[in-house]
Amino acid sequence: MTSTATVIDQATSELGEGPLYDPATGTAWWFNIKGRELHALHLSSGAKSVQPLNLMASVIALVDEDCQLIASDQGLFLRDAETGALSEYAKLEDKPGNRTNDGRVHQSGALWISTMGRNAEEGAGAIYHVARGIVTKLYSDITIPNGICFSPDGAIGYWSDTGINRVMRVPLDPATGLPIGEPTVFAEEPESEGGFDGAVCDADGQIWSARWGASAVDVYAPDGRRLARHAMPVSQPSCPAFIGEKADRLLVTSAWQGLHEAGRGQDPQAGMTFELNVPVNGRFEPAYRL
DSSP: OOOOEEEEEOOOOTBEEEEEEETTTTEEEEEETTTTEEEEEETTTOOEEEEEOSSOEEEEEEOSSSEEEEEETTEEEEEETTTOOEEEEEOOOOOTTEEEEEEEEOTTSOEEEEEEETTOOTTOEEEEEEETTEEEEEEEEESSEEEEEEOTTSOEEEEEETTTTEEEEEEBOTTTOOBOSOOEEEEEOOGGGOEEEEEEEOTTSOEEEEEETTTEEEEEOTTSOEEEEEEOSSSOEEEEEEESTTSOEEEEEEBOTTOOHHHHHHSTTTTOEEEEOSOOOOOOOOOOOO
16 A cells, blocks of 8 residues: 655654644644644745743644643643743643643534553543533543544544554534533454554544554544545554645644664654645634633
8 A cells, every 4th residue: 555645844753743733824733742842834835843842742722813722741721822932721630640642622612632641551541621721521541542533513522542442432512512421432443453543533524543553544434434544654643634725635743652773764754744645525623712
């Protein structure tokens, strides 16, 4: 299977994650979690900046033209869009051994954000719902929470636990983003098929899932059937995001985490950021509501 992906940024992140596109500025954002960096790439001009951070951040969400929301191992912060300055917004949990991982804003303006052990300790993670600064724990005993995304109408939520390679599906109240039923298994596959990592849901309700360890991005129908597998030129793609003026392009972050020297030699583009050149019918991410 030949990859159609091309490099859009050659900077290598140990753990590239949390990509987001801001259509108002034409800028793609993502984190190097373990490198404690926030990357910003203006797509049309190619202008690139990197902000060093004093925390391990993993998710950035739009708020308005003046600020963004950042999720990190030290809690949630508002980021000044002009200066990059951070101000504390809310605490998530009192677990110094944990950090945040995957997350996404629901159509209601609420944030779903996950945590996990810094060394992926079994069952150390959780998923939280944050609405107007109020933090509610939704699910616990998760090892590597990933793949948080929502159906176009906001009535279904998805997430995965890469530790057991299972994707869950749960009915939601579209007005709040809170569960209104019990979660059920959406997809479950052997580790040899690649770990379910970050994911996005397109305008047709299809799930685009980065498959860590499998050099691929997979597409799933709303009923859980795998529709397609798109090859990536790196072994550890980590998270996709819809980009471009029409949200019809797909950015994919990657990582060199865990690759020893020989492994990195065999995976020379590990940690770079890519565009997967396949047709997508994407959606722009909603803003978090303060």
